[in-house]
Amino acid sequence: MRPLATQAAAPADEAELEQFASGLRRRYSDDEILAELKACAERIGRSPTMREFVRDRRTRVHPQTVIEHFGSWNAAKRQVGLAPRRFATRDELLDHLRALGEELGRIPTTRDLRERRAAVPSKSLYWHTFGSLSNALREAGFDVPLGEERLERAVEQGARVARRLRRLPRFADWAQASRRDPKLFTEWQVYRLFGAKRGAWARFQYAVRSRLLAEGVRVESDGRVKKSYPAVAAASAASRARQKRRSSGARTAGKSASVKVRSGSKASRRVTRPSTSASKQPSGTSRARKRTPA
Numbered sequence: 001m002r003p004l005a006t007q008a009a010a011p012a013d014e015a016e017l018e019q020f021a022s023g024l025r026r027r028y029s030d031d032e033i034l035a036e037l038k039a040c041a042e043r044i045g046r047s048p049t050m051r052e053f054v055r056d057r058r059t060r061v062h063p064q065t066v067i068e069h070f071g072s073w074n075a076a077k078r079q080v081g082l083a084p085r086r087f088a089t090r091d092e093l094l095d096h097l098r099a100l101g102e103e104l105g106r107i108p109t110t111r112d113l114r115e116r117r118a119a120v121p122s123k124s125l126y127w128h129t130f131g132s133l134s135n136a137l138r139e140a141g142f143d144v145p146l147g148e149e150r151l152e153r154a155v156e157q158g159a160r161v162a163r164r165l166r167r168l169p170r171f172a173d174w175a176q177a178s179r180r181d182p183k184l185f186t187e188w189q190v191y192r193l194f195g196a197k198r199g200a201w202a203r204f205q206y207a208v209r210s211r212l213l214a215e216g217v218r219v220e221s222d223g224r225v226k227k228s229y230p231a232v233a234a235a236s237a238a239s240r241a242r243q244k245r246r247s248s249g250a251r252t253a254g255k256s257a258s259v260k261v262r263s264g265s266k267a268s269r270r271v272t273r274p275s276t277s278a279s280k281q282p283s284g285t286s287r288a289r290k291r292t293p294a
Contacts, residue, residue, distance in 0.1 A: 038081075050073055093129055112182070151193055154194075163225060171201050205223070212225060
């Protein structure tokens with residue numbers, strides 16, 4: 001028996017179709033979707049892209065559902081306080097930098113952006129929008145040094161680190177120091193400032209050595225730095241000079257006094273010279289012996 005020919009599907013009513021489809025899929029509230037977004041960001045440690053959101057196996061919502069509820073992916077992320085990573089307006093990027101600067105109390109760095117990936121746009125987005133992070137920081141109102149100012153600051157920081165380490169800092173030394181002190185340039189920033197090619201770090205060390213020598217600090221050929229206290233040495237030298245002047249003045253005054261005594265009269269000499277009559281005067285016992293007959 002031949003199967004009955006299937007009839008062509010009749011066009012469905014749009015309203016009825018929408019009602020049918022809504023009954024098949026689970027309904028999520030806005031709060032549930034935002035909670036899914038936030039949980040995903042906490043798990044991966046940054047603001048998720050749609051691809052990362054799909055790859056997260058613990059996520060129950062599809063990105064398309066998020067878009068249907070909030071109009072766009074980034075609009076949903078803004079609702080939960082997550083920064084758009086690939087698409088953000090220029091003003092939004094600047095506002096993020098200003099807010100981060102207020103939180104830190106200083107100029108934000110690349111490391112700060114990397115450590116706050118869940119709430120702050122990526123460095124690459126700033127580079128794509130402004131050409132560099134420095135340009136974005138200047139446009140946000142931060143006082144970012146240019147060219148020679150950055151070189152001068154790097155050398156000044158290098159001299160300070162060298163004094164603490166008692167040697168010219170190596171690349172690994174600087175990486176460790178910059179992790180402890182966020183105000184320092186990173187090791188890669190210093191590397192780029194001095195040419196970003198082979199020998200760049202040696203040029204930086206040479207500049208630091210020249211600065212230390214100019215400040216009176218001794219630097220050995222192997223890079224060891226001899227601790228010195230130029231301020232203390234200067235004060236000590238000044239103190240020795242004052243003592244020398246005082247002692248010289250005292251000797252001069254003594255010589256002039258002795259000249260006056262020698263050039264005076266016999267009476268003045270008698271006054272200045274110690275009297276010897278008491279020592280020559282015989283004692284009472286000796287006088288009595290002289291008067292007693294033998």
